[in-house]
Amino acid sequence: MSRSRRVHPAALAVLAIPLVAIPFVAPALAVSAVSGAMTYGAEPGHGAGDSVESYGGGSGSGYPGGYGDSYEGEPGAPYQQGLGTSTQPVDSEPAxxxxxxxxxLIDTTVxxxxxxGAGTGLTITNDGIVVTxxxxxxxxTSISVTDPATGWTYDAAVLGYDDVHDVAVLxxxxxxxxxxxxxxxxDANRGDEVTAVGNAKGQGSLAAADGTVTDPSTSITVDNEDGTASSLxxxxxxxxxxxxxxxxxxxxDEDGEVIGMNVAATSGSAEISGYAIPIDTVLDIASQILAGTVGEGQAA
Known part of the structure; x- marks a missing residue:
């Protein structure tokens, strides 16, 4: 049974992280799309890893660059909804x-x-379809994606997104x-051993943190500063x-296969809770976006 939890914005960290910026903007809520190509380093390798599932190629319409909502504050100060950090030492190690x-690794400019800003993504096709x-x-106004296995960095465009479920396809x-x-x-089960992998703290490298599933199906509601509420x-x-x-x-999961995509975490409390969108949901939305429509949110 799904359990619903209401979370004050100060207690919920949407996990994109702002880097040093002038002026300070919370890129967790302010970022869009660009087109073009930019690569660095040696030619990327062609040794594709095994994948349980594969998706069709990267056809679709990109969105023009633009301006998202931005929120100003003191440089380096965390924005309540866009950034949150644990009150305990980070229990992770290099992935x-x-x-x-x-x-x-995803880097954005606004x-x-x-x-x-910085975040993370999951590559689902060999020709560069990434979900985040x-x-x-x-x-x-620009997005770059780095494959840590090769060191190559690519320009990226947004093919579409579902803002209700917080999923985008690049x-x-x-x-x-x-x-x-x-x-x-x-489906995940309570007590399953899991590992969260991501661009922790925006350091430009992948870190891994072990844990267990504490609830396989829960809901969270964020009270926004404008008086509205959003739910996942x-x-x-x-x-x-x-x-x-x-x-x-x-x-x-314990076999090293992706069961979810990290989306949020609590902060400012002794007990840490992380939240992930089930990968089944992510891939279903990605399929709709690549086909030209999504069930909820913005059409591709």
Missing amino acids: TGSESTGVV DYGSAR NHHVVEGA QLADASGLSTVAIDRD RNLIETDADVVSGDSGGALL
Whole structure:
């Protein structure tokens, strides 16, 4: 049975992380799309990793760059909804090669460089289709994605998004031969061992935090500063130390397969709870976006 939890914005961390920016903007709520190609380093390898499922190529319409909602504050100060950090030391370590397979680093700029942000994504096709949270890329004027396995960085465009479920689909420019994440569509169970993998604290490398599933189907409601409320339903709750920057990252089962995509975490409390969208939900939405429609939210 789904359990609903109401969370004050100060206690919920949407996990995109702002870097040093002038002026300070909360990119968790301000990011969009761009087109074009930009790569660095050596030619990407063509040794694609095993994937339980694969999706069609990257056809679709991109969205023009634009301006998202932005919120100003003191440089380096956390924005309540856009950034939150644990009150305890981060219980994580560098992700292993197998934990990192198909997981990518996302960097965004807002307002043509006046602010920057960081998050994480999951590669689902060899030619560069990546899923992440909508809040990671909402309003961005440029998006770059780095494959830590090769060191290559790609320009990315948003193919479409579902803002109700907080899912977006990106296409990496001129990408081929990428490793993809392994998928497990089976339902999570309470007590299952899991590992959260992401760009923790926006450090530009992948970290892994172990934990267990504390609730396989829960809902959270965020009280927004404008008096409205937004809800995310049927999330996987875990006690893994999910932190800022992990948005769009992988929640792995004990076999190293993705069962969820990290989306939020509590902060400012002794007990840490991380939340992930079930990968089955993410991939169903991605399929609709690639087909040209989504069930809820913005049509592709």
